[in-house]
Amino acid sequence: MMWLRHALSIAILPFTVTVLVPLWIARRYGVSFALGRDPAALLVQLAGLGLLALGLTFFVWSLRRFAVEGKGTLAPWDPPRELVVLGPYRYVRNPMISGVLLVLCAEAALLRSWPHAIWAVVFLGLNALWIPAFEEPQLAARFGASYREYCRHVPRVIPRWRPWEPGPREVR
Numbered sequence: 001m002m003w004l005r006h007a008l009s010i011a012i013l014p015f016t017v018t019v020l021v022p023l024w025i026a027r028r029y030g031v032s033f034a035l036g037r038d039p040a041a042l043l044v045q046l047a048g049l050g051l052l053a054l055g056l057t058f059f060v061w062s063l064r065r066f067a068v069e070g071k072g073t074l075a076p077w078d079p080p081r082e083l084v085v086l087g088p089y090r091y092v093r094n095p096m097i098s099g100v101l102l103v104l105c106a107e108a109a110l111l112r113s114w115p116h117a118i119w120a121v122v123f124l125g126l127n128a129l130w131i132p133a134f135e136e137p138q139l140a141a142r143f144g145a146s147y148r149e150y151c152r153h154v155p156r157v158i159p160r161w162r163p164w165e166p167g168p169r170e171v172r
Contacts, residue, residue, distance in 0.1 A: 009075035014059065014096075017123060018103045022116055030114045033045035041112060048109030055102025061088050062095040076135075083143045085150050091153050097127050101157075124157075131156060 026032065036042040065087045066072055070080025076095055088095035104120035107113075139147050153164045 005073050005075075005078055009073040009078060010063075013074060014100050016099055018107070021119060022104070022107050025115045025119055026111070026113070029113070031111050031115060033111055036112065044109050044112055048106045050106075051102045051109060052106035055099045055104075055106055058088055058095045058099030058102065059097075060141075062099060065086045065089060079138075079142075083139075083146055083150070085154075085164075085166060088159075090165075091156070091159040093156050094127070094131060095149065095159075097131070098157055098159065101127075127157070 002081060036045050065084045066074055066080050069086060070082050070084040072078055072080035072082075092098055101120060101124055104116070105122055108120055128144035136151070140151075150164075150166075154160065
């Protein structure tokens with residue numbers, strides 16, 4: 001039944017953000033994929049492929065940690081029951097959001113689309129408001145001192161260069 005919970009949360013949240021909204025944007029602004037005709041355009045699209053691979057890696061890696069260690073999903077209505085601080089969470093507190101943001105940037109680069117780039121910025125802005133105002137207070141209430149200690153060491157969206165190593169008295 002866990003797979004159904006994950007499928008539902010993915011279908012409602014990241015699928016909407018990375019597929020349905022970008023499709024609407026493409027239709028609304030007449031954007032379609034076309035291979036770049038000059039080296040600069042091709043380079044932008046090649047960078048987009050790299051961003052896509054990185055974003056999907058972060059997202060899938062994070063999702064797996066939520067399921068296995070956190071025993072929950074990415075959905076606010078079915079959150080992890082355990083604090084997850086390993087894997088990509090040693091680098092950044094919100095690797096799923098980072099992954100989704102990278103996918104949105106990849107779409108903008110691959111399509112060479114300003115409307116898609118604006119959507120990526122809007123998504124970042126919405127999360128910059130939502131995470132500290134709603135998500136983090138809920139996590140602090142649920143996980144207490146362990147979460148607050150984790151927040152002191154790991155940045156919200158932009159990853160650290162080296163992974164955080166919890167000490168023996170800190171979160172594990």
